[in-house]
Amino acid sequence: MRYETVIGLEVHVELATDSKIFCSCSAHSYGAEPNDHVCPACCGMPGMLPVVNRRVVDFGMKAGMMLNCHINRVTTFDKKSYYYPDLPAAYQTTQWFAPVAVNGTVEIDTPAGKKAIRIKQIHMEEDAGKLVHDLREDTTHVDFNRTSVPLIEIVSQPDLSSAAEVEAYLERLKTLLRYARVAECEMAHGTMRCDVNLSIRPEGSTEYGVRTEMKNMNSIEAIKRAIEYETARHIDAVENGTEVLVQETRRWDDVKGKSYAMRTKETAGDYRYFPDPNVMPVVIDDEWYDSIADSLPELPEVKFERYTSEMGLGEYDAEQLTRSIALCECFESAVEVCGSAKDAANWVISEIMSILNTKGMTYDMLTVNGETLGRLIVLVRDGKVGRANARRILADMFDDATIDPEAYAEKMGFIVSNDTGLIESVVKAVVAADPASVAAYKGGREKALMALFGKCMKELRGNCDPQVLRVVLLAEIEKA
Amino acid sequence: MNRETLRRLEMLNQLSLTEEQKDDVIRFFDAREADFEVIDKFFDTADVERMVHVMPVMTVVREDKVIKKFEREALQQNAPETDEGYWCVPRVLE
Numbered sequence: 001m002r003y004e005t006v007i008g009l010e011v012h013v014e015l016a017t018d019s020k021i022f023c024s025c026s027a028h029s030y031g032a033e034p035n036d037h038v039c040p041a042c043c044g045m046p047g048m049l050p051v052v053n054r055r056v057v058d059f060g061m062k063a064g065m066m067l068n069c070h071i072n073r074v075t076t077f078d079k080k081s082y083y084y085p086d087l088p089a090a091y092q093t094t095q096w097f098a099p100v101a102v103n104g105t106v107e108i109d110t111p112a113g114k115k116a117i118r119i120k121q122i123h124m125e126e127d128a129g130k131l132v133h134d135l136r137e138d139t140t141h142v143d144f145n146r147t148s149v150p151l152i153e154i155v156s157q158p159d160l161s162s163a164a165e166v167e168a169y170l171e172r173l174k175t176l177l178r179y180a181r182v183a184e185c186e187m188a189h190g191t192m193r194c195d196v197n198l199s200i201r202p203e204g205s206t207e208y209g210v211r212t213e214m215k216n217m218n219s220i221e222a223i224k225r226a227i228e229y230e231t232a233r234h235i236d237a238v239e240n241g242t243e244v245l246v247q248e249t250r251r252w253d254d255v256k257g258k259s260y261a262m263r264t265k266e267t268a269g270d271y272r273y274f275p276d277p278n279v280m281p282v283v284i285d286d287e288w289y290d291s292i293a294d295s296l297p298e299l300p301e302v303k304f305e306r307y308t309s310e311m312g313l314g315e316y317d318a319e320q321l322t323r324s325i326a327l328c329e330c331f332e333s334a335v336e337v338c339g340s341a342k343d344a345a346n347w348v349i350s351e352i353m354s355i356l357n358t359k360g361m362t363y364d365m366l367t368v369n370g371e372t373l374g375r376l377i378v379l380v381r382d383g384k385v386g387r388a389n390a391r392r393i394l395a396d397m398f399d400d401a402t403i404d405p406e407a408y409a410e411k412m413g414f415i416v417s418n419d420t421g422l423i424e425s426v427v428k429a430v431v432a433a434d435p436a437s438v439a440a441y442k443g444g445r446e447k448a449l450m451a452l453f454g455k456c457m458k459e460l461r462g463n464c465d466p467q468v469l470r471v472v473l474l475a476e477i478e479k480a
Numbered sequence: 481m482n483r484e485t486l487r488r489l490e491m492l493n494q495l496s497l498t499e500e501q502k503d504d505v506i507r508f509f510d511a512r513e514a515d516f517e518v519i520d521k522f523f524d525t526a527d528v529e530r531m532v533h534v535m536p537v538m539t540v541v542r543e544d545k546v547i548k549k550f551e552r553e554a555l556q557q558n559a560p561e562t563d564e565g566y567w568c569v570p571r572v573l574e
Binding site for chain 2: 017018019024025026033034035036037039040043045051052053054055056057074077084085097098131132133136137138139140141142143177227269270272275278279280281282283315
């Protein structure tokens with residue numbers, strides 16, 4: 001019998017706010033001392049009241065709109081009870097009865113064409129703290145820095161049917177949320193985490209099989225391996241009776257390539273959800289809703305179309321640029337200043353992306369201002385700064401976003417010299433010092449000219465119009 | 481409402497009811513369910529907006545701004561045990 005896999009995902013995404021969801025502590029604790037970003041509210045001290053961070057609601061709405069959801073204009077927070085030391089209040093404040101966004105769709109590409117994955121809901125909630133088990137044998141150490149860091153959980157319907165579709169779906173989520181600048185979505189950093197609900201059924205059947213959940217997987221490759229393993233395990237159990245499948249939560253061990261039972265799956269009733277009496281309903285009026293709707297970015301495929309059809313870029317260039325909203329914004333601002341989409345695309349793709357890769361930065365971490373890049377491109381195009389020196393200026397712009405390219409080129413001595421007397425004297429000296437290369441060029445070796453050209457350019461520190469230098473050099477060789 | 485559902489509710493709410501109390505609770509819930517059936521029968525609530533709160537109130541929101549008001553040492557004054565900045569609890573591992 002042939003089976004199909006039925007997969008639904010619960011994706012947790014850490015929102016890119018400065019402060020936590022219900023208090024003013026910093027939401028960024030990377031590199032911080034344990035419990036340095038905490039207050040009585042996020043430590044769960046009795047009597048402390050939460051105050052909602054407006055930007056969390058902004059981002060929840062924005063994510064919902066990017067995923068074609070209906071936005072609940074009255075959205076409420078609820079308490080989800082569970083007792084564990086990473087949750088100091090013994091409940092998580094989340095959304096159960098009226099989440100911020102419901103009933104959306106995300107379209108993915110599959111070998112069979114486009115496929116719409118339905119989104120059940122997006123809800124806003126607080127993260128839990130971190131437990132450290134290996135500092136002492138008898139004790140668990142608790143760090144509340146991450147407690148109350150804002151998350152959204154994106155719950156899909158069970159519309160996915162393979163590891164490849166899951167990968168396409170997660171990549172699409174990342175792209176949409178990064179374009180909207182609501183989240184970093186970097187699984188390796190823990191800012192995107194995924195639980196996989198999986199079952200199998202005979203092809204063509206509409207009944208669902210026994211569902212298992214694998215929690216907190218942190219790489220797409222691990223998720224794909226886990227899905228393949230779990231699908232095979234389910235089929236083996238059904239076909240050969242190797243085990244009795246039960247609804248449960250399982251842990252994926254990526255090193256061993258196996259999943260293990262963790263606990264029997266909880267149902268909603270186990271969490272005793274109830275409306276949080278400490279947070280009143282969030283009411284999203286027309287003005288608030290419209291301000292978010294108006295701030296939505298152009299989608300990557302729309303940009304791609306515009307770049308290729310209106311701006312004349314090739315598909316490769318357009319594809320590279322639309323990999324990140326930061327690259328797109330830099331490119332578009334540069335074009336406004338320099339007027340050439342081709343030049344701006346070249347600089348972003350060959351220079352900026354290469355520097356980002358060398359520095360190990362993601363494209364979204366780009367800090368170079370597109371308008372400044374545009375001015376640098378103009379300096380090169382006008383022959384005022386050589387390309388090699390312009391690259392050096394660009395590299396320095398990564399460390400100091402306030403650099404003014406004209407002033408910086410002046411300060412560094414990168415402005416191309418129009419002093420023909422200086423050029424001629426340098427050329428004369430280089431030609432006189434290297435008669436072998438002169439003879440080789442005259443004998444037909446074109447490369448010898450490049451060697452002489454390079455020496456002259458080095459002496460002039462790159463500050464010379466290459467066309468002028470070439471003319472002067474050829475004249476001097478003729479005389480030699 | 482049946483005995484099995486009630487047993488689960490007892491567990492979730494950390495209650496221990498006598499047999500007589502259990503009968504009372506079951507009778508109570510059955511009666512309320514019957515009430516809702518009556519409401520369902522006579523009133524069409526399909527287009528009625530869900531009531532999210534008994535009062536016409538809404539939350540205030542704050543600006544996304546980091547304010548550090550508390551030092552760790554002050555927050556940990558009442559902790560039974562701390563170690564290198566961490567709160568310490570009896571060892572838990574799943």
